[in-house]
Every structure is written in structure tokens, then in C-alpha cells.
Amino acid sequence: MLDIRALVERVGPALLRVVDLPESTDCVADVVIAEPGGAPAVAGGDLVLGVAVGDRGAAVELVGGCGAQGAAAVLLKPPISTDDAVVEAARRSGVALVEVLPGTAWAQLVWLIRAALAGTGTQEPDTRSPGLGDLFRLADAVADVVDAPVTIEDAHSQVLAYSARQDLTDPARVSTIMGRKQPDDVLAKFRARGTFRQLSRGGSAVFVPAQQDGTLPRLVVPIRMGGELLGSMWAVVPGEVSEERSTAFADTAPLVALQLLRWRAVADAERQRSAGQVRLLLEGGEGWRTAANELAVPDEPYRVAAIEVPSPEGTAEGHRLAMWEWITRGIGRRPLVTEIGTVLYALVPDRAGSGGWPSLREALVSHDATPPPLVAVGTAVAVADLPRSRAEADELLSLLRTGHLSRRVAVHEDHWHQLVLNRMAGAATDAGISSLGPLPTLREHDRTQGTDYLSTLHSWLRHPGDPRQAARELRVHPNTFRYRMKRLTQLVDVDLDDPDVRSALLVQLLAARWAQHG
Incomplete structure (x- = not known):
């Protein structure tokens, strides 16, 4: 347990300064936020923060009321903290008076004081986790400052942390916390009101009135660092908030920004470590068993999804990063994702349910x-x-890159035959088979005379004995197709009744077509 003097020393002289201290002081029990217009309900040993106290009369009333209830100390910001009338009231009441130095965020103070009282100090979090525990504690501190339930969200409206207090809530907040993201319909309503436009332009708190569907008012503040919008904080409030409390809420943003940057650095380090292990699994070799153990990969079938994000020149890295973050949020408890060259690879369990291949396929x-x-x-x-x-x-x-496949998502089982043709075309091209037999003569005739004998022969081989189907494929009349075949056999000496000849011609034509598109 700490008394007032020890607590001030623990938090540090850069934030707190003792203005007046009784001869005997009690140990500090808890932190209480004072409401405007009088003293809060406090217990013996409480530390009372005058967040919304802005004038001499309110400060004198607060100090007197807190002393009467046995509070250990009242904390105020200057110039009220050193006002003669306020100091005298503190002496009469037997309560310690402590000044909160200018520029100190109330949420930072609540966080540090509670850490000091808990004996935890401000040590770094365990770097094996993304550090979200500190964000949750910080959300609790911010909620005390603004006197409302709070969520801390990233720039994509994903919920990173939320305060424990749930005294004021609505369906939108419940859905946001349960889904760890603001629902699309709720986001659409806030966008329609211009809320996100205001957040992108300003730095102060934005008040959003109640909506007709029962959504309660919100007080929203952007979280920025160096011009970058890192996220936002959302507080559910019963109505209009005083200027003092709104300012105090906005003042917490720089502290949250620092914590978000620290969380992001830890998360990035964890992501890179995981990505390195995933690369070992994809490459095989001696290290795959160790990588599988490190990642705690279950013994079940997996698919490898290769994802390429087309992007304008110079923006590819940003597009891949955005896709990486989207996948990381969208395919399970601990998604296995890595980047090799310009391609993202995701290891996806081949099972139904959240995080499995069917859910990822639908999302993609x-x-x-x-x-x-x-x-x-x-x-x-x-x-x-x-x-x-x-x-x-x-x-x-x-095959997707070259246009052989026109779909957005290609799965091996659906396109194995096209892989066969692709490999065959590569082998045939390397073997130089295109110069054999009658095809060079037909190809030169098509080039110089404007005929279409190669396509005609290809359709005849694909639909043997069915000139009508072959003609439909070429979009010509059957008589036109028959005429072309007659002229073709007059131009070159080829025995189309020989099955081996037909097989060789089909291989040549398929190889040429795939090589042309490759």
C-alpha cells in the first residue's frame, strides 16, 4: 500500500506535484473521477481526480466534500490547483491537494496510478503476446475519464480493446464487441452522417447524436501519430458531454496512440516470426517439423492458397500489406500467412467452419x-x-496471370486438366514438334491467304464425325465447315483416318495454342 507522498514519487514529478499535504496521510485505496457540480461518492483513502472541475467555486466544493468523506487526496490541474481559496479549503478539510502538471492526459494518470497501486509499475508487456492486455487496461482508464463505456478500434474499425464497464450500451455496441468489428450497417450509418470524414480531418472529439433505430449517442476521437490515422475511440454517452470532459477524452488520444504503436510493433514482430516458420513449411526440407511444432499446426489436411494482388506500379507493397491484414483478420484464430516475392501464401485447413477453406473461398x-x-x-x-x-x-x-483461366479463384481439382495441357505445351515446345508434319504449310497458308485452316482442323479433331458441332464451335455454317475441310486435305497430304496421325495433330495444335497464350 502507498500513501500520497509515496504514490506521487512512484508516478513521478513530471506528472504530479504535492501542493499541500496533511501531517498524517492515509494509504491510497482507489481512484475516483469527480463529476461536475459537487463531490463524488467516495470511500476512505480514495484518490479523487477533478477532471471536469474548471473554476474556483467548484474546486472548493469538491475539496470540502471529499475531505468530509475521508478521501486521501484531490488532484487538480493549474491554475485551480494552486488557488489560495482551494488550498485553504484543503487544509481545513484535512485532505491532500496534488497538482496534475499541464499536458498530462487524465487517462494516462489513471493508468499509471492504478499500475502503481497494483504494484505492477509500467514495465513492458510480455512480448510473446501482442500486448492487448495493456490496451484493455487503457480502455478502462479512458472510460473512467469520459465516464462512459469505451472501445478502441484500428483504422479498419476492428475492435482492439474495450472497457469492462457496460452500464450504458445498445445493440450496436454489443454487436461491435461480439464481432470484434463494427457491423457494416452501423458503419454505413456513421458514414452517412459524415462521422468518418470528420475523424479524418480533425483531432478533437466528435459528438454523434442518437439515431432513430435506438443507437445511443457517441463521442468519438481520432487516434493519430505523426499525421497517420491509427484508429479511433468510441464512447457510448447518454447525451451531450461537457466541454471539459470532451477535452479530457480527446487528450487521451496521444497516450492511446503510443500504446497502439507499441502493440503494432509487437504484433508485426510476431507476424514476421510466424511468416518465417510458414515459409519453412512451404519449402520443405529438414526444418519443417520444427516449424510445425512452433506454429502448433494441427495434424489435419491443409491447402496452400497463392494470392496475387494486382496493383498500380509503385503501390504493390501497400496493396499486399492490406491484403495480408485482411486475411489475418478473416481466416481463423491464428492464420498462417507469409509473403514470398510478390505472392502471399495462406495455409488453410481443409475443413468446414470458421477459418476453413470453404469460408475463405466465400470471403475471397x-x-x-x-x-x-x-x-x-x-x-x-x-x-x-x-x-x-x-x-x-x-x-x-x-495460368490466371496469362489469361488461360478467367476465374478469380482457381482450385486444383477444378482445373487439373488445364494443368496437363499446360505441361504438355511446355514439353512439346521444348521438343520442337511445331515444325513437324503438315502444320507449317497450313500455318503459312493462313498467314498469307487469310484462311482459317488451323482452327478448322482443330475443331474437326475435337468433334470427330460431328461436323455440325464443329461448325457451331467455329460459328460457321456446316457446309462452310465441310468446304474448308475439303480444301485443307487438297492443300496437304495427310491421312486423317489414321488415329496416330489425328493424335499427333491434336497434340501439336494444343501445344501451339497454349504456347501462344503463354
């Missing part, structure tokens, strides 16, 4: 990014075979 298909990402997914394999699933995903991704 409906993702409204512009331009949309290209997603290629390998087969489900054991953890030891992840390099094979990655190789399949990479090969599919190359």
Missing part, C-alpha cells in the same frame, strides 16, 4: 477489392506435403 469471391486478387489453391495434403500443394497453386496462378 465476395471480396470487393479493386482490382480483385488472383487466387490459386492447391490440393489438400498432409503438413509434410505442403510444398506439393504450393507447387500446384503456383502453376495455377501462372
Whole structure:
């Protein structure tokens, strides 16, 4: 337990200064925020913060009332803290008077005092976790300052922390906390009112009146550091808030910004460590078992999803980072994501439910990014075979890039036959088969005479004995198709009745087509 003098020394002279101290002082029991217009209900040993006290009369009344209830000390900011009448009232009441130095955020003070009373000091959090515990404690301190339930959110309206007090709430706040994100319909209403536009431009607290659907008023303040909007704080309030309390709420933003930066640094370090282990799983080799143990990967089938984010030149890294953060929020408790070159890779369990492949597939298909990402997914394999699933995903991704596949999401089981053709085309091109047989003559005739004999032959081979279907594929009349085939066989000497000849021609034509699009 700490008395007033020891507590001031613990918090530090940069924030607190003793103005008047009784001969005997009690140990501090708790921190209480004073309401304007009188003394709060306090117990013996309480430390009372005059957050909303702005004039001499209110300060004198507060000090007198707190002394009568046995409070240990009253904390005020200058110039009220050193006003002669206020100092005299403190002496008569037997309560300590402590000055909160200018520039001190009330939330920072609440946080530090509670840490000191708990004997925790201000040591760094355990770096094995993202440091969210400190954000939750800070949310509690901010809630005491503004006297309202508070959520701390990042720039994407994801809830990072929220205060424990729930005395004032509505369905929107409940949904926000349960889903760890403001619901889309709630966000749309705040956007329509211009709330986010005000947050992006200013630095003071923004009051949002109650809405017709029962959503209670909000007091919102942006969280910035060096011009960057890191997030925002939302307080559910019963109505208009005094200027003093609104200012005190806004004053907490720099402290929260520092904590957010620290949390982000720890989270980034954890993400990079995890990404390195995921790369080991994708590459295989001797280190994969250690990586699997480090990541606590369950013994179940996984798919590798290769994700490429098309972006304007010079913005690719930012687009990939945004996609990385979106995936990290969207595919499970501990998503396994890494970046190799310009491609993001996600390891996704091949099972139904939250975090499984079906839920990610649905999210990726409906993702409204512009331009949309290209997603290629390998087969489900054991953890030891992840390099094979990655190789399949990479090969599919190359088909998406070249336009061989027109879908946004390509899965190995759906497109294995196109992978066969792709590999065959590569092998055939390397073997130089395009110069064999009658095809060079037909190709030169098409080039010089404007005919379409190669496409005609390809359709005939695809639909043997069915000239009507072949003609439909070429969008010509069946008689036109028959005429072309007659002229083609007059131009070159080829035995189309020989099945081996037909197979060789089809391989040549398929290889040429895939090589042309590659």
C-alpha cells in the first residue's frame, strides 16, 4: 500500500506535484473521477481526480466534500490547483491537494496510478503476446475519464480493446464487441452522417447524436501519430458531454496512440516470426517439423492458397500489406500467412467452419477489392506435403496471370486438366514438334491467304464425325465447315483416318495454342 507522498514519487514529478499535504496521510485505496457540480461518492483513502472541475467555486466544493468523506487526496490541474481559496479549503478539510502538471492526459494518470497501486509499475508487456492486455487496461482508464463505456478500434474499425464497464450500451455496441468489428450497417450509418470524414480531418472529439433505430449517442476521437490515422475511440454517452470532459477524452488520444504503436510493433514482430516458420513449411526440407511444432499446426489436411494482388506500379507493397491484414483478420484464430516475392501464401485447413477453406473461398469471391486478387489453391495434403500443394497453386496462378483461366479463384481439382495441357505445351515446345508434319504449310497458308485452316482442323479433331458441332464451335455454317475441310486435305497430304496421325495433330495444335497464350 502507498500513501500520497509515496504514490506521487512512484508516478513521478513530471506528472504530479504535492501542493499541500496533511501531517498524517492515509494509504491510497482507489481512484475516483469527480463529476461536475459537487463531490463524488467516495470511500476512505480514495484518490479523487477533478477532471471536469474548471473554476474556483467548484474546486472548493469538491475539496470540502471529499475531505468530509475521508478521501486521501484531490488532484487538480493549474491554475485551480494552486488557488489560495482551494488550498485553504484543503487544509481545513484535512485532505491532500496534488497538482496534475499541464499536458498530462487524465487517462494516462489513471493508468499509471492504478499500475502503481497494483504494484505492477509500467514495465513492458510480455512480448510473446501482442500486448492487448495493456490496451484493455487503457480502455478502462479512458472510460473512467469520459465516464462512459469505451472501445478502441484500428483504422479498419476492428475492435482492439474495450472497457469492462457496460452500464450504458445498445445493440450496436454489443454487436461491435461480439464481432470484434463494427457491423457494416452501423458503419454505413456513421458514414452517412459524415462521422468518418470528420475523424479524418480533425483531432478533437466528435459528438454523434442518437439515431432513430435506438443507437445511443457517441463521442468519438481520432487516434493519430505523426499525421497517420491509427484508429479511433468510441464512447457510448447518454447525451451531450461537457466541454471539459470532451477535452479530457480527446487528450487521451496521444497516450492511446503510443500504446497502439507499441502493440503494432509487437504484433508485426510476431507476424514476421510466424511468416518465417510458414515459409519453412512451404519449402520443405529438414526444418519443417520444427516449424510445425512452433506454429502448433494441427495434424489435419491443409491447402496452400497463392494470392496475387494486382496493383498500380509503385503501390504493390501497400496493396499486399492490406491484403495480408485482411486475411489475418478473416481466416481463423491464428492464420498462417507469409509473403514470398510478390505472392502471399495462406495455409488453410481443409475443413468446414470458421477459418476453413470453404469460408475463405466465400470471403475471397465476395471480396470487393479493386482490382480483385488472383487466387490459386492447391490440393489438400498432409503438413509434410505442403510444398506439393504450393507447387500446384503456383502453376495455377501462372495460368490466371496469362489469361488461360478467367476465374478469380482457381482450385486444383477444378482445373487439373488445364494443368496437363499446360505441361504438355511446355514439353512439346521444348521438343520442337511445331515444325513437324503438315502444320507449317497450313500455318503459312493462313498467314498469307487469310484462311482459317488451323482452327478448322482443330475443331474437326475435337468433334470427330460431328461436323455440325464443329461448325457451331467455329460459328460457321456446316457446309462452310465441310468446304474448308475439303480444301485443307487438297492443300496437304495427310491421312486423317489414321488415329496416330489425328493424335499427333491434336497434340501439336494444343501445344501451339497454349504456347501462344503463354
